Amino acid sequence: MGGVIPEICVIKLINMNNTNSISGKTVIILGGSAGIGLATAKLAAQEGARVIIASGNQARIDAALQQLPAGSQGYAVDLSKEESIAGFFKTIGAFDHLIYTAGENLSLSPIVEADIEKARSFFNVRYWGAYTAIKYGAPKIKQGGSIVLTSGAAGRRGGASWSAASSICAAMEGLTRSLAIELAPIRVNCIVPGFVKTNLWDYLDSETRETMYANAASALPVKYVAGPEDIALSYIYLLKQPYSTGESLLVDGGHVLI
Numbered sequence: 001m002g003g004v005i006p007e008i009c010v011i012k013l014i015n016m017n018n019t020n021s022i023s024g025k026t027v028i029i030l031g032g033s034a035g036i037g038l039a040t041a042k043l044a045a046q047e048g049a050r051v052i053i054a055s056g057n058q059a060r061i062d063a064a065l066q067q068l069p070a071g072s073q074g075y076a077v078d079l080s081k082e083e084s085i086a087g088f089f090k091t092i093g094a095f096d097h098l099i100y101t102a103g104e105n106l107s108l109s110p111i112v113e114a115d116i117e118k119a120r121s122f123f124n125v126r127y128w129g130a131y132t133a134i135k136y137g138a139p140k141i142k143q144g145g146s147i148v149l150t151s152g153a154a155g156r157r158g159g160a161s162w163s164a165a166s167s168i169c170a171a172m173e174g175l176t177r178s179l180a181i182e183l184a185p186i187r188v189n190c191i192v193p194g195f196v197k198t199n200l201w202d203y204l205d206s207e208t209r210e211t212m213y214a215n216a217a218s219a220l221p222v223k224y225v226a227g228p229e230d231i232a233l234s235y236i237y238l239l240k241q242p243y244s245t246g247e248s249l250l251v252d253g254g255h256v257l258i
């Protein structure tokens with residue numbers, strides 16, 4: 001064959017150049033002011049993407065923008081409100097990828113003690129926020145673009161008092177599979193994190209939190225609790241993986257196995 005590259009390889013190389021890199025692409029991260037979302041925004045920017053973050057708290061957005069390259073943009077959007085989400089997407093032009101990482105602290109309780117209105121409200125930001133963002137955002141996604149949602153290992157591994165949290169996580173995985181069909185060729189995937197050290201656990205006092213992390217670390221097969229940077233790698237992977245859609249990727253250090 002000498003130096004001749006077979007035609008099929010040439011097509012593959014062109015395809016990789018077009019879809020595998022996020023350099024120069026516009027990536028929107030809803031929930032990008034902190035934790036997993038901010039770590040993903042930083043990694044996307046390092047790979048040459050133009051990053052737009054949105055969250056509810058302007059001061060946190062400003063602090064996050066200080067950690068992102070010049071040219072990154074931030075918007076205050078209340079992801080529990082349809083008007084706020086619709087207004088944001090009206091302001092934004094066409095873009096390539098949408099990542100949804102927004103979520104707030106949940107209080108866990110046994111079902112017989114549940115405050116039903118509160119349990120319902122836990123779906124607002126995590127589930128309905130994502131659903132609404134896709135309603136208004138998907139029509140603006142460019143060819144070759146994708147969506148990555150966020151679930152949690154609680155959807156795969158049940159636990160006493162975790163019923164509401166587990167339900168939200170399982171719902172996200174179902175949503176991912178249906179939208180992968182409905183929105184095709186836009187790819188729709190989901191990351192399923194286990195324990196991650198972020199502000200999500202700040203409602204615990206520091207001693208309780210550190211004890212929880214230490215117990216989790218000693219039980220997990222990987223022997224440590226992830227930082228948000230570990231999980232960010234998986235969002236970037238799914239943005240770049242052109243053959244994955246409808247996938248919910250578990251990144252839990254082995255939590256569901258123990």
Ligand SMILES: NC(=O)c1ccc[n+]([C@@H]2O[C@H](COP(=O)([O-])OP(=O)(O)OC[C@H]3O[C@@H](n4cnc5c(N)ncnc54)[C@H](OP(=O)(O)O)[C@@H]3O)[C@@H](O)[C@H]2O)c1
Nearest residue numbers: 031033034035036055056057079102103152196198199200
């Ligand atoms: N950390 C874990 O152990 C873990 C495990 C499994 C799954 N997860 C999931 O991963 C996702 C990210 O969590 P994280 O750990 O990165 O938490 P985090 O550090 O607390 O970040 C949550 C993000 O959501 C934003 N947010 C919350 N309410 C909002 C609202 N009403 N409108 C707009 N933005 C809002 C926050 O921004 P503002 O405060 O600026 O509004 C922040 O940017 C969540 O869905 C969580 O359930 C986390």
